[in-house]
Amino acid sequence: MAFLNILRAAQLHLKNKTSQDVGDPVVVGGDSTTRAAVLAEFPSLAKGSVYFSTAGKIYQKVNTAGAATDWEKVTATAAD
Numbered sequence: 001m002a003f004l005n006i007l008r009a010a011q012l013h014l015k016n017k018t019s020q021d022v023g024d025p026v027v028v029g030g031d032s033t034t035r036a037a038v039l040a041e042f043p044s045l046a047k048g049s050v051y052f053s054t055a056g057k058i059y060q061k062v063n064t065a066g067a068a069t070d071w072e073k074v075t076a077t078a079a080d
Contacts, residue, residue, distance in 0.1 A: 025049045025061070033057060036068040 025048030032038045033055045042051065043066070051059040056075065063070040 027052070029053070031055070034068070035059060035071040035073065038071045039066075039068050 023046055025046050027050050028042055028045065029052040030038075030041055031054045032041050032051070033053055038051050038053075038059050042049070045061055047061050047064050049061040051061075051071065053059070057073060058075045059071040060074050061070055062072045
């Protein structure tokens with residue numbers, strides 16, 4: 001329930017995997033399993049965007065410096 005509240009509060013928009021828009025935060029997904037891989041797949045998404053991995057990991061973009069640390073893991077799985 002708390003996660004749904006986060007999505008509503010951020011007013012995230014669903015985008016397809018090919019979208020690379022900078023602007024509003026978006027929800028995207030793929031098979032990346034590290035922050036570096038998420039950054040490589042979506043290098044220019046807006047701060048606040050959320051990435052759902054097919055491996056069960058969830059990442060949120062917390063910065064826009066162009067570094068793997070821009071993405072913060074928000075699930076309790078093994079370390080990247």
